Amino acid sequence: MNQIAIKMLVGDLAKYFGILLGIGFAALLITQQSSIFTGLMSRTFAFVDDTSLPDLWVTDPEVQYLDELEPMQSTALDRVRGVPGVAWAVPMYKSLLRGRLPNGTFRSVIVVGLDDATLIGGPPKMIEGQLGDLRRSDGVILDEVSANTRLNSWSAYDADGKPAKDATRIPMKVGDVLQINDRRAVVVGLCQVSRTFQSQPVIYTTYSRALSYAPPERKQLSLILAKAVHGVDHGELAQRITAATSLRARTKAQMSWDTVMYYVKNTGIVINFGIAVLLGFLVGVAIAGQTFYNFTLDNLRYFGALKAMGGSNWLLLRMVLLQALLAGVVGYGLGVGAAALFGMRVQGTELAFRMTWHIPAISAAAVALICALSSIVSMIKVIRLEPAVVFRG
Amino acid sequence: MAEPVRLAVATDGVTKVFGRGGNAVHALRGAFLEVPYGELVMLVGPSGCGKTTLISILAGILDRTEGRCEVLGVDPQAMSQGALTRWRGQNIGFVFQQFNLIPTITVAENVAVPLLLQGQARRRALAAAEAALERVGIADKRHSRPTQLSGGQQQRVAIARALVHEPRFVVCDEPTSALDADNGQLVMELLAEIAVQGDRALVVVTHDSRVFHFADRIVRMDDGRVVDTRTQIADRTARQHSESP
Ligand SMILES: Nc1ncnc2c1ncn2[C@@H]1O[C@H](COP(=O)(O)OP(=O)(O)OP(=O)(O)O)[C@@H](O)[C@H]1O
Ligand SMILES: [Mg+2]
Numbered sequence: 001m002n003q004i005a006i007k008m009l010v011g012d013l014a015k016y017f018g019i020l021l022g023i024g025f026a027a028l029l030i031t032q033q034s035s036i037f038t039g040l041m042s043r044t045f046a047f048v049d050d051t052s053l054p055d056l057w058v059t060d061p062e063v064q065y066l067d068e069l070e071p072m073q074s075t076a077l078d079r080v081r082g083v084p085g086v087a088w089a090v091p092m093y094k095s096l097l098r099g100r101l102p103n104g105t106f107r108s109v110i111v112v113g114l115d116d117a118t119l120i121g122g123p124p125k126m127i128e129g130q131l132g133d134l135r136r137s138d139g140v141i142l143d144e145v146s147a148n149t150r151l152n153s154w155s156a157y158d159a160d161g162k163p164a165k166d167a168t169r170i171p172m173k174v175g176d177v178l179q180i181n182d183r184r185a186v187v188v189g190l191c192q193v194s195r196t197f198q199s200q201p202v203i204y205t206t207y208s209r210a211l212s213y214a215p216p217e218r219k220q221l222s223l224i225l226a227k228a229v230h231g232v233d234h235g236e237l238a239q240r241i242t243a244a245t246s247l248r249a250r251t252k253a254q255m256s257w258d259t260v261m262y263y264v265k266n267t268g269i270v271i272n273f274g275i276a277v278l279l280g281f282l283v284g285v286a287i288a289g290q291t292f293y294n295f296t297l298d299n300l301r302y303f304g305a306l307k308a309m310g311g312s313n314w315l316l317l318r319m320v321l322l323q324a325l326l327a328g329v330v331g332y333g334l335g336v337g338a339a340a341l342f343g344m345r346v347q348g349t350e351l352a353f354r355m356t357w358h359i360p361a362i363s364a365a366a367v368a369l370i371c372a373l374s375s376i377v378s379m380i381k382v383i384r385l386e387p388a389v390v391f392r393g
Numbered sequence: 394m395a396e397p398v399r400l401a402v403a404t405d406g407v408t409k410v411f412g413r414g415g416n417a418v419h420a421l422r423g424a425f426l427e428v429p430y431g432e433l434v435m436l437v438g439p440s441g442c443g444k445t446t447l448i449s450i451l452a453g454i455l456d457r458t459e460g461r462c463e464v465l466g467v468d469p470q471a472m473s474q475g476a477l478t479r480w481r482g483q484n485i486g487f488v489f490q491q492f493n494l495i496p497t498i499t500v501a502e503n504v505a506v507p508l509l510l511q512g513q514a515r516r517r518a519l520a521a522a523e524a525a526l527e528r529v530g531i532a533d534k535r536h537s538r539p540t541q542l543s544g545g546q547q548q549r550v551a552i553a554r555a556l557v558h559e560p561r562f563v564v565c566d567e568p569t570s571a572l573d574a575d576n577g578q579l580v581m582e583l584l585a586e587i588a589v590q591g592d593r594a595l596v597v598v599t600h601d602s603r604v605f606h607f608a609d610r611i612v613r614m615d616d617g618r619v620v621d622t623r624t625q626i627a628d629r630t631a632r633q634h635s636e637s638p
Contacts, residue, residue: 001509004498011497305493308454310482310510312475387454387481390489391445391566 001311005319006326008299015298018291019327019374020334026284026370027335027363030277032342034359037273039352044263045256046194047094050124054225055234057255058089058241061248065262066255067198069094071219072247079245080224085237089226090115093210096200100179101172103153104161109146109201111180113210121225122191123204128174129189134206139188140180146201147172147190180213195352197263281366288331289374292324296378300385307387316382324375332367336360400463401562401594402428402451407460408617409446420446422617423460430561433585433595433607438614444598447614448564451596452485453477465561482511486555488565488584492547494539500550501526501535507558525553529583545576552583563587565597569604581607 010016042049047066048057058080060070080089093113100106114121114134122131127144134141142151148171156164172178176187185205193202205213211220226249228237234251241249250258264270296303303316343353409421420443428434436444449455450462453469462468465484469477486507494503504522509515526532529549531542539547548568555563565584569577581604584595597608605611613621 007498302495308487309507312478388449
């Protein structure tokens with residue numbers, strides 16, 4: 001009877017598509033929204049991901065997350081270097097500064113200053129030029145996407161200084177000069193970075209040059225990047241550094257997590273995406289449940305005949321369950337497939353999309369719940385059905 | 394008349410009340426019916442007199458309120474739910490006015506359903522279904538959908554389905570009402586042919602006076618009671634005479 005159950009479902013194409021639409025749409029919405037959420041959240045710690053070499057990130061104890069760093073005194077670096085188990089530690093400057101483009105417009109840029117001697121903490125991938133070019137005078141490296149977009153100039157301007165109507169973009173390129181806090185910066189290379197949450201342009205330079213761009217302050221050391229001696233547990237070392245220096249030492253994973261959690265706690269992002277996911281779920285239940293129930297109602301006289309002809313309740317239940325299962329699996333496949341396709345299409349664009357394995361698993365659970373909720377009403381209907389209905393018109 | 398008549402159905406004083414209190418409907422008020430094996434009994438009577446109710450009780454798909462009822466030697470109501478379902482699956486054949494063929498599966502699959510419900514393997518069930526379709530003369534339609542068939546053809550499929558598992562008791566509710574005269578005749582001929590085969594008993598509810606001559610007996614009901622049982626021994630031959638002028 002399994003085959004017959006399947007044919008009953010698939011044979012009624014209009015209803016079958018209706019059910020698939022409901023489940024597929026729910027799976028799509030849940031998967032896609034969760035992936036965008038995950039993608040956005042990953043961007044908050046993209047900088048940590050990009051900076052792969054160090055094991056530990058040390059900051060002022062007040063720091064809660066990556067995008068709001070409280071500078072430390074420069075002596076902190078030596079204190080960290082003195083902790084047993086630390087192989088090396090280098091300084092890093094990271095702050096939002098004001099850049100002035102060649103055409104005179106201002107832009108906020110993230111300036112990252114790398115240890116002059118080692119240049120540790122540089123971008124994950126160079127597109128043009130080399131990291132070592134930072135040693136040339138006034139040298140800076142721009143991230144390529146920003147060079148093409150936020151930092152571009154235009155081929156023509158109108159009287160108000162706005163880009164003219166059919167002006168074309170001129171990307172910033174190697175050799176161009178910009179001002180950062182009125183100090184000269186010469187582009188010596190272009191790099192690729194993971195997109196950040198706030199999407200500001202990232203400008204790499206050396207630590208000492210970054211300090212010369214920065215407004216004069218008593219404390220200027222934003223971050224200390226440290227490497228553990230081989231074999232030393234990172235978590236333990238972080239605790240040891242914290243104990244010895246009363247600075248905040250975090251492993252890479254902890255630093256990422258802190259940052260994500262800061263955004264989760266301090267923005268409405270979780271609620272916003274949560275609502276979208278919940279909506280997808282409810283729409284799925286509504287459409288799929290409704291159509292599935294209609295489908296069962298349409299077939300009730302046949303279920304009645306089957307009961308009269310010797311079909312047990314258990315057998316009919318199995319038929320309904322199988323129908324729900326089939327609709328669920330196919331609808332899930334369509335929905336998650338569509339979401340994955342969407343993800344592939346938006347890869348490398350402004351849109352954040354990251355489908356970790358958890359997400360299809362969560363959608364699968366949601367779809368299973370939708371199918372269960374949809375079929376339960378049908379199952380009750382079938383169980384309650386009196387076989388005597390077969391002789392009633 | 395030396396041998397005692399063996400009865401497929403024996404009921405006495407069967408009552409059925411639907412609902413209760415002020416809304417109670419007395420569908421049966423003490424029906425008496427005996428159907429010997431090998432007979433085709435027609436149940437006739439005005440609308441609402443309880444015909445469908447009575448055959449539903451006989452077929453074990455409806456519980457009676459009172460009275461005695463033995464079908465194929467057992468009291469359906471005395472069985473557990475599961476046993477009754479199995480008993481129906483093995484012993485009862487159903488023919489409905491509106492055919493009740495599942496539209497999304499093939500004719501052969503429809504006919505195989507009673508065997509599949511009993512857990513028979515699909516291949517064997519389909520083979521038996523084709524043999525049954527052969528007997529009703531539409532084996533060539535086995536791969537069609539029921540909706541592609543005429544009403545008469547659909548009812549023949551339904552008869553094949555009612556017989557595929559060789560039930561010993563077949564109930565039919567208005568099997569010819571949805572059909573034109575010629576198809577009605579054909580369907581009744583098929584049913585009558587089967588009734589005389591072996592130990593099978595048939596009860597056919599009908600309004601259709603054009604097919605009365607197929608009956609071994611006509612049982613008239615009124616207001617929940619059996620009011621008249623006429624045996625018409627000569628009728629089958631009469632039909633044959635009437636068909637060959
Ligand atoms: N499930 C039910 N609930 C309440 N009343 C019912 C139910 N089934 C049948 N009845 C009533 O029982 C009486 C007998 O019904 P039944 O269907 O047996 O008549 P019938 O002889 O088959 O009529 P028809 O020739 O119109 O089919 C009718 O008055 C009907 O309204
Ligand atoms: Mg009736």
